[in-house]
Amino acid sequence: MDAAWAEAEQPVVGIIERACTDDSDDAGTRLLRVDNGLEGLVSDHGGTIARGTLEDVLETDPSLMVAAGASTLSAIARADPDAPVLPVGDIVGLETVNRDVLPDALAVALAGDATIRQRSVLGVDVDDGTTRDGNNTPARALFDVTLVTDEPARISEYGVSSRGESVATFRADGVVVATPAGSRGYASAVDAPQLSSAVDAVAVTPIAPFVMQTCQWVLPEDELTLTVERNDTPVRLVVDDRPAETVPVDTAVTIAADGALSTLSVPDLESE
Template sequence: MSDSPVVGVVGADADAVVAAVESAGARATAGTAKRVVEDSDAVVAVGEPALLAVARTGTDAPVLPVAAGPGVRSLPREEVATGVADFVAGDYERVPYPLVDVHVADRTRATALFDLMLVSAEPAQISEYAVERGDDRVARFRADGVVVATPAGSSGYASAAGGPVLTPDTDAVAVVPVAPFETDIDHWVLPPAGLSVSVERDETTVHLLADDRVVGPVEPHEAVHVAPAGSVSLALVAAGRSPFPPA
């Protein structure tokens, strides 16, 4: 970074991060994602909600995630002093993490960094779901829901449901049934372009979720289309957490 860079800090309980930025010789400015990214050379996002808010701004600045989960190799809070010092000094790897847009009825309904999900509004209510890519029917199955996870989100809910963990350079998403009726069922790693998921039966209300937001209900046979939506540039420092479990 340049001399005395301005580092924006977004998120709750960020006093230690602000202090670490200033101790490393940079100027810190704290506030909402929209305000901070306009005036900063780089950004520290503290917590998953802050990282999602920063990603949605479309910023090109490098973003250091703190306590935002292993899927983005985020910096643990106990390593803030060391990790922020490396960030300010430029000692990090800048890696683009892909975003996806979600389209329903030809409208962009949401942008996701981690995942999108179709899931029954009531717990333990099964419906039928379809996965398609272009003209190909990939699968049809009965389950509580289906999650489509980006590389950043693949180590979260999708992994807990049995899906694979993807590295950020993987040009694909993981598609994973949630609590499927059949126990021996596939999971799929597919390019996001041309991908769609849908509800196939009018049995129960199904909601579309994108990251931390409930987008709204989805009607039966209404395709939810996924499309690449650029990326957010994350700064990976040596003290960041790996998305893979320790050996």
């Protein structure tokens, strides 16, 4: 549900320069490490800027955050902050701000003229335990959750259940579960249905299925279970492109809505 974002007194604007200390540079995060006049703009609104890693910024209790790149947005979703985020740059599936108009967009937000939009986040558990990715972070997905064979073109058999009832079993290289935001990214390459952010649902799609004609499903975002029914090679759980763990045969992977990421939307701004 959309809601107006209230102007904050003495706002703290968190600029996420990278998701964590050991993140490699990319064009998205680099654009936020340049002097683009944001300090003066925020000062004019009685606020301050906090720059650094996501962890550094969250320690300052920011009023709002500015972040670029899908991996950084995923990291913010895993951290589950109270502050909304203004996404910058090209992030498929999310409404973002062009880097050229970032100062104008931030000025709109600081004036209280931005809208908060809630983006579904999925929590992932394996056999009722809290699943963690390779960096020991609780597995939460802003875009998608995937089961896929460790070796390319090695088919396994997967099962999908929703609210305790079997939906299908099929042979494929893997299966992807995508949020509305994720349904426009990698999932779209495997012909997943594209979902509106207004629906509380996920798109579930086999990856390289064994049969030419197969189904894709739009299912409720609660009580969804994936299982590996049979495999000839290990099957990996991947959450927003981050490997989590190997999933044995007959092990239940439970996926359900786990809060939301608040993003800020501003009126269309023309770049110069």
